[in-house]
Amino acid sequence: MSSSREFHSIRRLPPYVFEEVNRLKARLRAEGADVIDFGMGNPDMPTPKHIVDKLVEAAQNPAAHGYSTSKGIPGLRRAVAGYYDRRYDVKLNPDTEVVVTLGSKEGFANLAQAITAPGDVVICPNPAYPIHTFGFLMAGGVVRHVPALSPEDYLSGISRAVRHSVPAPSVLIVSYPSNPTAQTVDLDFYREVIRLAEKHDLLVLSDVAYSEIYFENNPPPSILQVEGAKKRAVEINSMSKTYAMAGWRMGMVVGNPELCAALARVKSYLDYGAFTPIQVAASAALNGPQDCVAEIRNTYKSRRDVLVESLGRAGWTIPAPPASMFAWAPMPEKFRDMGSIEFAKLLMEEAHVAVAPGVGFGEYGEGYVRIGLVENEQRIRQAARNIKKLLNGDAKGVKAA
Numbered sequence: 001m002s003s004s005r006e007f008h009s010i011r012r013l014p015p016y017v018f019e020e021v022n023r024l025k026a027r028l029r030a031e032g033a034d035v036i037d038f039g040m041g042n043p044d045m046p047t048p049k050h051i052v053d054k055l056v057e058a059a060q061n062p063a064a065h066g067y068s069t070s071k072g073i074p075g076l077r078r079a080v081a082g083y084y085d086r087r088y089d090v091k092l093n094p095d096t097e098v099v100v101t102l103g104s105k106e107g108f109a110n111l112a113q114a115i116t117a118p119g120d121v122v123i124c125p126n127p128a129y130p131i132h133t134f135g136f137l138m139a140g141g142v143v144r145h146v147p148a149l150s151p152e153d154y155l156s157g158i159s160r161a162v163r164h165s166v167p168a169p170s171v172l173i174v175s176y177p178s179n180p181t182a183q184t185v186d187l188d189f190y191r192e193v194i195r196l197a198e199k200h201d202l203l204v205l206s207d208v209a210y211s212e213i214y215f216e217n218n219p220p221p222s223i224l225q226v227e228g229a230k231k232r233a234v235e236i237n238s239m240s241k242t243y244a245m246a247g248w249r250m251g252m253v254v255g256n257p258e259l260c261a262a263l264a265r266v267k268s269y270l271d272y273g274a275f276t277p278i279q280v281a282a283s284a285a286l287n288g289p290q291d292c293v294a295e296i297r298n299t300y301k302s303r304r305d306v307l308v309e310s311l312g313r314a315g316w317t318i319p320a321p322p323a324s325m326f327a328w329a330p331m332p333e334k335f336r337d338m339g340s341i342e343f344a345k346l347l348m349e350e351a352h353v354a355v356a357p358g359v360g361f362g363e364y365g366e367g368y369v370r371i372g373l374v375e376n377e378q379r380i381r382q383a384a385r386n387i388k389k390l391l392n393g394d395a396k397g398v399k400a401a
Contacts, residue, residue, distance in 0.1 A: 012137045017360035021344050025354050036383045038371045039354040045244040048292035054284035058277035068273035071264040072100025076279045079286040080252050088222040096257040099264050104209045104238035104251035109135040114262040116141040121169040123161050127365030129179045147364045151185045162200045175207035180361045180370040181328045182321030190223040204233035212242040214323040215301045234259045243285045250282045303373040306380050314388035327371040351386035
C-alpha cells in the first residue's frame, strides 16, 4: 500500500491540536523533568472499594466471561432508570429508553453514526468537547459552530444558525456542566432549548458527563425534566467522573425511544457490550451507597479552591468553576498575544506545568487554557509557585525548582 494514501474519514479530521503539547511533555519527562500534569481529565482518585469488590466477585463466576449484551444487561439498565428516578424524578423504561454504552464518548460517536446522513447539518457549541464535533464529521455530517463562551451566547445563536444553514440543521448539541468552560445551566435554559428544538424540528443530544461534579447548592438539572423533552431529546451520561471509573468505560444514553433504538441497532453490529462483571459492578455503584460520590465531589471542590486561591496569589486570576473537574482560565494578559498553544508550551518548558490549550476545543477557545483538577493540593500549590516565577520573569528560577 502506498504510504501517501489518504482515507476520506481521516482527511476530514484536522491535525490533533494537543499533539505538540503532548510531544513536549513526553520529551521533558524523558529528560527527568517533574511535569505537573493538569492537561488531561483523567480522574486520579481510586474507584470506591465496594464497586471494585463487586467487580472481583462477579469476575469469579465462569458464566460471566462470555459475550455480554450490546445495549447493556437488564440489571444495569434498571439501575440507570432507578438513578434517573431518584436524582431527577424522571421515569425511564429500561427496555426502550436506556442504552448502556462504552463510556459517553462511544455513545456519542455511535449515536452520530446512527442518525447522520451525508451532509446533515448539526449545531454544535464552540468551544466544546472534541467528540461533539468530530463524531458527526466522521459520520459524514456538517457541523455549524455557534459561539458558546456563555450559555446565553449559545442560546441566542441557535436560531441564527438555523436561518443561515442549508440544508436546515437536524440536530442540536448541548453540554452542561460544560467541558471545557465548566459553566452550568438551570431548567429554564433547557425549556428554551426544547422550545427552539420544537420550533425548528431538531433532535437534541445533551451531554451531562459532569452532572454529579458540582460545587454550588443546586445540582445540575436534566433536560429530560422538561415536559415533552423525551419526544426529541436524549441525554448522554457517564460514570467515569461520578464514581472515578474512567478506565471502566461505562456510560449511558437515555430518553427518546427512537434515538435509543437507532443507537442500540448500530451497537448490535459493532460490539457485544462491556465485560459483564464491569456492568454488574456499575449496577452496584448506581444502586449502592452514594456517600462516595459526595467524597469525590468534595475532593474536586477542595482542589478547585486551592487552585483559584494559589494561582490568584501568584498573579493569575482564574474564575472559580461552578462545576466539572476543570477550570477554564483566561490567559494572563502579558501572554495573550502568543496564543494558547504557545502559552501551554511555555508553561511546560518554564514552569513544568501541563495544561490543555483552549483552541483545542474550538476556535472560540483561543485565549484560554483548561486546567484539570487532577493533581493533589500539594502539587497544585507547587504548580502555583512555579507559575509565579514565570509570571515574574524568573524563568531560570522555575527550571531550578
